[in-house]
Amino acid sequence: MAKSLNDKLPQYSPPESVWENIEQGLNDAPLQEALSKLPIYEPPVQTWFDIAAQVPNYQIHWWRYPVAASVAVLIIGFGEYLASKQAENLTIGQSYAHIQALAQQEATTFKSSNKTIKQSHANIQALAQQEATTFKSDNKTIEQSHAHIQALAQQEATTFKLNHQ
Amino acid sequence: MTEQELIQRCLNHDRAAQRLLYDRYKSAMYTLAYRITGDFDEANTALQDTFLSVFRNLAQYRGESTIGAWIKSILVRKAYQNAQKQPHYVLMEQLPTDTNPVDWGNDAIDADHLGKAILSLPEGARAVFVLIETEGFAHREVAEILGISEGTSKSQLNYAKKRLREMLVRRQE
Structure with missing residues (x-):
């Protein structure tokens, strides 16, 4: 009778270490059972806060960009109109209110209109420029006006942030 | 995620x-x-x-x-x-010459006693035992992490097991 293919092929024996490892595993079964019951410990809650305080957090808050842009452009725009001091018939209070309303409108529509930050910059700057060319100064000093504008810009940034959180 | x-x-x-x-x-x-x-x-x-x-x-x-x-x-x-320290390993001459597998017996091992016994092992043997038996590392990986040879890892593990067995048996008596 012809030999089967299996009989013709060479036969191999595993190294002795294989059985030794199996035997070790069988012997260690009670140990492994006990090890699986060892307690798990929780670190103190404070540990995370200590870690977080030392790791930089660069998480992007999308609203920061338009807010920063709004503040910067408002300050630049008002600087320009204060410098130009071109006059028509508006009081400085009316002019402030006008600028604030325009900036608020811009901030509110920023998200819904899908504008890019660059487009938003350009729009706010154009509005400020337009305001500057039509403004007639009253009796305030430039320093007072500048301080006022900065306060308004800060207020605008805060309002924008609250509206979009 | x-x-x-x-x-x-x-x-x-x-x-x-x-x-x-x-x-x-x-x-x-x-x-x-x-x-x-x-x-x-x-x-x-x-x-x-x-x-x-x-x-x-x-x-x-x-x-x-x-x-x-x-x-x-x-x-x-x-x-x-x-801890500004290197784990202390049991010296070769103190290691058991017997390399037979440890017989843990047929009775269940008390986990509480085992936990305390592990903590009483010398640092080096404890680290090797914990990494291999509870964390599933291979001797090669343990050797790399702890900066020792594979042979040292094996001998420290063998020592740790025999020492643990002695402590657990003594506790039962």
Whole structure:
């Protein structure tokens, strides 16, 4: 009778270490059972806060960009109109209110209109420029006006942030 | 969220993702640190330093092992660094010459007694035992992490098991 293919092929024996490892595993079964019951410990809650305080957090808050842009452009725009001091018939209070309303409108529509930050910059700057060319100064000093504008810009940034959180 | 997504977000310094990674591994790592150091304060310091290192050096993680194994390897090193000591290994002449497998008997081993016995092992043997028997590392990996030879890892494990068996038997008597 012809030999089967299996009989013709060479036969191999595993190294002795294989059985030794199996035997070790069988012997260690009670140990492994006990090890699986060892307690798990929780670190103190404070540990995370200590870690977080030392790791930089660069998480992007999308609203920061338009807010920063709004503040910067408002300050630049008002600087320009204060410098130009071109006059028509508006009081400085009316002019402030006008600028604030325009900036608020811009901030509110920023998200819904899908504008890019660059487009938003350009729009706010154009509005400020337009305001500057039509403004007639009253009796305030430039320093007072500048301080006022900065306060308004800060207020605008805060309002924008609250509206979009 | 998959592990890969979580890692990517951590690479972008996303604090929520960092917290998620920490929460996934904090208990396992804290417990491992405690079993290696035998001290909760040292375990806490090791855990803190480990995750600081993980978040600062995550770009160096190449994905050659699981992120958990990578964190573990950092933790073991930190556990010893923080204590400013190298694990003490039992000298060769004190090691048992008998290399037969340890017979743990047929009775169940009390986990509480075992936990205390592990903590009473010499540092080096304890570290090897914990990494291999509770964390599933291979001798080759343990040798690399602890800076010892594979032969030392094997002999320290054998010593640890025999020593544990002696302690558990003595407790039963």
